[in-house]
Amino acid sequence: MQTLSPVKAAEREIFMDVLRGFAILGIFIANLGSGFSGYNESAHATGPLLAQDWDHKMTFLHHMFIEGKFYSIFSLLFGWGIALQIKRGLDKGTDALPTIKRRLVFMLLLGAIHLLIWTGDIVFFYALLGFLLLPCRKFSNKTLLVTGITLIVLPILLYAAKSQWHWLNAPSDLLFSTGQKLDLKLTGITSEAEYFEYAKHANWWDILKGNISGFFFRYGYLFFVSRIPKVLGMFLIGYALGRSDFYKNIAQNKKIIYWIIGLGLLIGLPANFYLARYMTYFSNDYWSMKIKGLYQTIFYALGVVPLAMAYVGIFMLSFQSNAGKKLMSVLTPVGKMAFSNYFLQSLVGNFVFLGPGLGLTGTIGPFYYTFFGIGFFIIQIIISTIWLKYFNYGPLEWLWRSATYKKWQPMRKTETISA
Template identity: 65%
Template sequence: MSPLQPIASREREIFMDVLRGFAILGIFIANLNGFSWYFPESGNTGPWLLPEADHVMSFLHHVFIEGKFYTIFSLLFGWGIALQLKRAAMKNVNAVPLVKRRLTWMLLLGAVHLIIWPGDIVFFYALLGFILLPMRRFSDKTLVITGVILILSPIAIYAAKSYWTILNAPAGLMFETGTKVMKNMNGVTIQTDAEIAAYLKTASWWEVFKVNVSGFFYRYGYLFFVSRVPKVLGVFLIGFALGRSGFYNNIKQHKKTLYIIIATGLVIGLPANYMLARYMSYYMDDYWQLNIKGLFQTIAYALGVVPLAFTYVAIFMLLFQKKRAAGILSVLAPVGKMAFSNYLLQSFIGSFVFLDAGLGYIGEVGPVYYTVFGVLVFIGQVLLSHWWLTYFNYGPVEYLWRSATYKKWQPFKK
């Protein structure tokens, strides 16, 4: 029996790194709304706030960015676990204990990141990864069908919560706990986003740290309320089926499927995302109050976000079959290879630039300028990642994560 070893750099799927790098860009731009604490109704003015242009840009974010990039990340997560188990099976090795250890360290690293940025997805992904593992025994067809059902299930869940408010208890409990923790740790009672933003406007780094501890409970209250668990788990399952089936290795035979995915994303996904943008721009209160327009928003999200995200993936797959396009897109691969390190770096940059303990631009930058800022930071990360991987095999966080997973220090320098 061959011992299971880390996947060598040369064996990595460059395409997956490219896609992961692309996802990192979209996730950062989406997260900048949270870092900036931008509220169009606040009435703030300044050179970094452009009311009309910011409104248009925010609308475009809802159409083309909202939810799409964490969906791509979710697909890659399931895909990656499938490849790891598949390669181990070819060597007649049981990789499940290794994957569990990898998820455990991911959970711990995510917990640390939550203190830096309550909007973290790493901790959440690791938790759901443990749910994914027992479901690996399903056939690929069953995985895809189950995944689609889970992705659409928030529609039924939202409708049920509108009638049986007890179903909101988990989210309500998390929100209440967050308020109590905030009161005990910071000595203030804060319940709305605007109040948190006002508090952070003058908070020190120590006060920010304490806010982020309570932010964990607000974050998971939000995730429960929006039914993020079935959405992400559903995409995990589809990604797992994608990786195990070897779909990407036979793109020529699957071109028709890719064109169907793209057509679905354009014909159904785009209109649904346009409606989602309208509801999120004008009727967000209805969503939180479990009104009928909130149900319509949930339907638009379910029918729009995943199809459009999969359209992005399908387009990248087709482009990557062309040598010239693949060469251009491969510029993103180093960012994707260091995705965890780059994700954490974005959190440090976002916190430093916007929190008052740093540069203090909180509430002063709108979607137009923070989108430009996000792209510029990403370009810097592309350059930094290329330079770093010239001398090292892994990003700093990836190195620690791999070494802990395999219980052995990995070769760091090239």
Template identity: 55%
Template sequence: MTSSKPVLSNEREVFMDILRGFAIFGILIANLTAGGLGWGPNSEVESQFLLPHLDKQLDFVYTIFIEGKFYSIFSLLFGWGISLQIKRGETSGNQSIGIVKRRLMFMLLLGAVHMLIWPGDIVLFYAILGFFLLPFRRFSNKTLVITGMVLILSPIILYAAKIVWPWVNIPADILRSAGQYTDQYFFGPINEDDADAWVHSTSWWDFFLYNISGFFYRFGYLFFVSRIPKVLGMFLLGYVLGRSDFLKIFIRIKRSFIGL
């Protein structure tokens, strides 16, 4: 059994760490709106300082510049990181795929627990797609780039297909129905108008049970907005960047220009 050791400081890709921190900060900003779940327009936290007359304009800025942008960067870095782990293992003679699979399994378990606290979790989602990424490592960089671009652009066709053929959205509908059934199984019918107040007044145990249905709602949403192919596509592009030593080549070219 091969051992998995922490990466030494001189082996770390500082540029990747900076980008990863930037992406995580962006994801935090993107989740602030969802973090206010349960605080409606009549809530005691509403005040004159929240600039309600700018809500539509700020929502537009949020949608264009924040939502969907930072998770794309993080997805790219995720695929990049997996490729570096595999290369590092091959260089040291370890069975790197086994190490990566164990780490993905740990991510999956961590994400499952985290989803009981926060239904917007991405760790579980990334771990699942990470397993789908591994078989692609056998293909050439050209094939991965083409496949990645097709997956990233596929939502354009999928959105049109959902308008023409509603049955394309059946997976999302099934998951949403499963979430509603789970809620009713644990708590009986819940009035949507009273759901926010219920979340803030219930016990932690009931809150965890309530978030079990969040798993179905979450993945139903991911199917509905076609985020699954987009994220997997970014994984593939990131994997190519890592496998082709893009960063080292970029730094070498940069130093050459500086030396001119």
């Protein structure tokens, strides 16, 4: 009879880095479509790297298999990570909260800087919500899971309510109108056509001015799509996952994982098919708050998280085999340097698509930028692997850790890491 032994902490951390690396890939491809490329099937998008039929098909596939799934995984890992930090503190007889709060404050600072580089930043947003997560740590695991699931489906009710009582959308309207006024003052942009020309030819100072007003558009968007309950809900589920030692006891939990995968695919695939259909063909209805927009919200709530959890479950089971572990471990260096790699993706996205670099805004469609995203991610795997042969952390991880512990951390491999 086989003895069921718990997973060691080191192996768990490697798996989390693998999953984090996978999430970074999906987030980059999603960001290429939603922000960097400027494509969005616009009539002003022109160029040799647009393939209308293939771009349309790829857009559908993005909505079905990528949209929302990877920030959901990243959110799960965020809550999971905070739970492990608190558990480690309890094991040592120390209070981890002051350290976690310092980490979140420094995240806010880095996120604010990143917002000036690219307005699609999630670091600042996650740090803010991290402070909302901390009071929930006293909830039972059952309460965390029930509350998390409730928050994930809450956008259905919010969308229905806002479509009936428009004043409920006042925060989003205020942020959008502020962004428009500031954008006109700082950049003079009044139309989509002007934006394309601005993005292609602007210098770094112009881009910075655009990003200042872009902050208001970004947070207007986050309020409109009810991103707060979606992300916070995944934080809570991740926290319950980490505190319950679910992965540590994976041998005993395999049946649950099979159920997560099975239900995730059974519910997630058809729901995401219809989500992709509504996002591809009826996206204007969503922003106009029409009935098809409500349908899109329903399929998003029912489809995104189940499919994301199915991805996680598949990774969990695959990582238990030697072959799966060896294959998937190539993602570990990227995940270990996730912060640095996320920022690097923003810098590269800016260079490729904006005026100070190649200025290719609106000239590359989903078919080609998907392969570009995968290709650059392979480069990130190589760079991260080489970097971590000589250094203990990525550059931003090193700064983050040093600020958290209020002393410079050993950067080179030859130096000793203090506990």
